[in-house]
Amino acid sequence: MGSPRRARRRREGGLGWQLPGLLHQYQHQPTPGTTFFMPIPSFPDPNQRSPLIQPPPKRPQSIGDDLYLARNRLLPPPAGQGHAFPPLNGPSPFQLQPSPPLSHGAMKTTAAEAAQQQLLDELAAAAKAAEAGNSIGAREILARLNHQLPLLGKPFLRSASYLKEALLLALAEGHHGGCHLTSPLDVALKLAAYKTFSDHSPVLQFTNFTATQALIDEIARSTSSCIHVIDFDLGVGGQWASFLQELAHRRGAGGAALPSVKLTAFVSAASHHPLELRLTRDNIAQFAADLGIPFQFSAISADTINPAELVSATADEVVAVVLPVGCSARAPPLPAILRLVKQLAPKIVIAIDHGADRADLPFSQHFLNCFQSCMFLLDSLDAAGIDADSTCKIEKFLIQPRIEDAVLGRGKVDKPIAWRSAFAAAGFAPVPPSNLAEAQADCLLKRVQVRGFHVEKCGVGLTLYWQCGELVTVSAWRC
Numbered sequence: 001m002g003s004p005r006r007a008r009r010r011r012e013g014g015l016g017w018q019l020p021g022l023l024h025q026y027q028h029q030p031t032p033g034t035t036f037f038m039p040i041p042s043f044p045d046p047n048q049r050s051p052l053i054q055p056p057p058k059r060p061q062s063i064g065d066d067l068y069l070a071r072n073r074l075l076p077p078p079a080g081q082g083h084a085f086p087p088l089n090g091p092s093p094f095q096l097q098p099s100p101p102l103s104h105g106a107m108k109t110t111a112a113e114a115a116q117q118q119l120l121d122e123l124a125a126a127a128k129a130a131e132a133g134n135s136i137g138a139r140e141i142l143a144r145l146n147h148q149l150p151l152l153g154k155p156f157l158r159s160a161s162y163l164k165e166a167l168l169l170a171l172a173e174g175h176h177g178g179c180h181l182t183s184p185l186d187v188a189l190k191l192a193a194y195k196t197f198s199d200h201s202p203v204l205q206f207t208n209f210t211a212t213q214a215l216i217d218e219i220a221r222s223t224s225s226c227i228h229v230i231d232f233d234l235g236v237g238g239q240w241a242s243f244l245q246e247l248a249h250r251r252g253a254g255g256a257a258l259p260s261v262k263l264t265a266f267v268s269a270a271s272h273h274p275l276e277l278r279l280t281r282d283n284i285a286q287f288a289a290d291l292g293i294p295f296q297f298s299a300i301s302a303d304t305i306n307p308a309e310l311v312s313a314t315a316d317e318v319v320a321v322v323l324p325v326g327c328s329a330r331a332p333p334l335p336a337i338l339r340l341v342k343q344l345a346p347k348i349v350i351a352i353d354h355g356a357d358r359a360d361l362p363f364s365q366h367f368l369n370c371f372q373s374c375m376f377l378l379d380s381l382d383a384a385g386i387d388a389d390s391t392c393k394i395e396k397f398l399i400q401p402r403i404e405d406a407v408l409g410r411g412k413v414d415k416p417i418a419w420r421s422a423f424a425a426a427g428f429a430p431v432p433p434s435n436l437a438e439a440q441a442d443c444l445l446k447r448v449q450v451r452g453f454h455v456e457k458c459g460v461g462l463t464l465y466w467q468c469g470e471l472v473t474v475s476a477w478r479c
Contacts, residue, residue, distance in 0.1 A: 116156055119145075123160060123371065126167060127364035135171050142168055152388070155378035162400050163371045166407035181273035181397075190276070190397040194236050197394045200384040202448045203377070203471055206441060206455070206464045208239035210474040211350045213437040215243060215320055218348040218476070220250040224318040226260045230344070232302065232331065233324040233352055234265040234272070237280035241287045248291040260294035262317075266302035268330035271401060302331045305340070319346040325353050325419035326402075327366070327409030334359070334419055338426035342479050349428060351461070353419065353473040354402065359410060360418040366410045374403055376469025383466075384450050420460065423477055430460040431476040437462065 122141055129138035142164055149161040181187055198204045219227055227247070229240075240263060251258050263284065267277065281297045288295035321341050325334060341349060355373040358366045377399060381391055417425075441455040441462055456463050461475025 119160060120368075120371075123163060123167075124364060124368060126164075127367040130167060130171060131363040138167065138171055142171075152392075155375045155382060158378055158395070159371055159375040162374060162395070162403050163367065163407070165400075166370075166404045167367065169404055170407050170411055181271075181276065184273075184275050186397070187273050187276045187279070189393055191236060191279075193390065193393040193397045194238075196386065196390045197381075197398060198238075200386050200449075201380060202444055202453055203380075203464065204235075204238075206444060206462075207352060207472050207474060208242055209440060209444065210433070210437055210462055211322060211352065212239060212243045212246060213440060214350055214431070214433065214474070214476040215322075215348060216246050216250065217434050217437070218431075219318050219320055220247060222259075222318045222347070223256070224259060224316050225257075226262060226317040228262040228264070228317050228319045229322065230264045230266070230319065230341075230346075231322045232266045232337070233322055234267055234280065236276070237265075237284050240284050244284070244288050244291055244293055244295075248293060258291075258293050260296070261288065262296045263298070265297070265299045266305065266331070267299050268302045270303075270330060271405075272299075305332055305337070319344050321346045321349045323349060323351055325351050325422075326406050327359050327413060328405050329408035329412060330405060331409075333413055334422050335415075335417065335426065338422060338428070342426055342428075346479065348431070349423075349477045349479070351419070351423065351473075351475045351477060353475075354406075355470045355472055358418075359413050360416050360421070362416070363410055367407060370403055370406050372469070373471075374399065376466050377471060379469075380450075380452070380466035380471065383452060426479075428477040428479050431478055432460075433457065433462050433476070 122145060126138045126141040126145075129135075129141065145160075145164055149164055150157060152158070181190060194204070215229075229243075231240075244261065247261070248258060265277075265280075277299050281299070285295050285297060321344070323337065323341070327334075331337065355376070358369040361369065378395070381394065386394070423430075438455075438457065441464075445453050445455060452467055454465050456465065458473055458475075460477075461473050463473040464471045
């Protein structure tokens with residue numbers, strides 16, 4: 001979508017060299033108040049040469065995959081002896097492709113690739129055993145790997161470690177995921193990790209800006225006196241500062257009175273500390289007050305959603321919903337949520353797919369899809385040149401909890417169904433992304449310091465990729 005011809009048409013169509021949409025507003029409007037989230041992106045000058053475009057430095061504490069695997073006896077067995085654990089039946093869609101015959105100098109790389117394939121086979125065998133109800137066999141396989149996978153290392157090993165831990169949690173009956181925020185210090189570390197992630201990777205800003213643009217496209221022209229947003233993916237709330245600022249600009253430019261905004265967030269005790277919620281509420285409220293927008297915030301437990309808490313909209317209230325579509329152990333299955341959401345007659349529903357959801361596949365294949373998604377994301381982090389300590393915090397507070405939730409949530413799915421099919425079955429129809437949203441995504445990536453990210457129009461939305469791996473898809477739906 002970023003071809004020279006299309007880019008030239010956009011410039012000739014009136015965009016010029018200005019930033020489109022939200023990004024353009026952020027370049028020319030002051031930010032009211034100072035908050036712990038930063039809605040204004042701090043991109044470097046695109047005309048300046050970024051040092052991160054060059055090959056990034058190696059993580060200082062990384063352990064070479066080939067050396068580590070050899071040390072832990074994970075190198076391939078001698079010919080004829082087979083693998084310690086059987087691979088999946090049939091070819092796996094994520095199977096590492098065997099290398100052609102190489103020279104003697106490349107044998108070390110070949111051995112490392114074969115060792116990685118063996119490790120992947122063992123993880124797949126554990127997932128297959130769990131899928132078949134053989135928890136003892138799955139635990140035996142994971143026990144063999146328990147002391148063989150480091151928290152440090154290359155993306156493949158770190159991803160395997162996180163998926164191994166997630167599968168262990170899934171094998172513990174009644175476990176719904178642990179809380180990674182146990183103290184105010186953890187909250188501070190999570191906020192710092194969030195800011196580092198946002199500063200160095202386009203994933204968060206792409207998600208927030210694309211979702212906000214879709215909301216603005218649908219509801220900014222509404223004359224309703226109240227906008228009610230129901231958010232099942234709150235994070236630290238920085239995206240709502242972006243939304244409020246753009247809403248004030250759109251309504252203010254037309255001379256219309258600013259509407260009141262109600263934000264209802266469904267959160268889990270396993271994902272949000274009470275201090276984090278207070279900071280989120282106070283900062284968004286202050287931001288809205290600086291803009292002159294009446295604002296209300298309420299947080300509702302997502303662990304046991306009560307339909308009565310989803311109060312029907314009033315006559316002069318427009319409703320919008322932001323909904324992650326992945327499997328979750330902290331919320332009801334997606335079809336059940338969609339039935340509740342439809343009762344509110346929302347004007348727009350924003351679906352966010354973080355790339356790991358394949359609820360239509362058997363558990364073992366969903367598990368491998370989570371592994372692949374995690375590996376792509378960690379690889380993009382390493383390419384950004386983030387220091388090892390910051391990367392560990394990003395993974396601990398932002399990535400590992402999402403992986404655990406996706407694996408545990410798949411166990412709650414009674415009837416496998418793809419999320420797009422669930423939307424269609426519930427009576428929702430996709431809304432194509434606007435040209436402005438597409439141009440905005442292009443512009444965002446031009447200001448990213450690392451090359452390798454790209455955006456594609458996926459039919460129902462916009463998808464951000466790292467190399468060939470899907471990271472996140474944002475789409476809009478109407479009922």
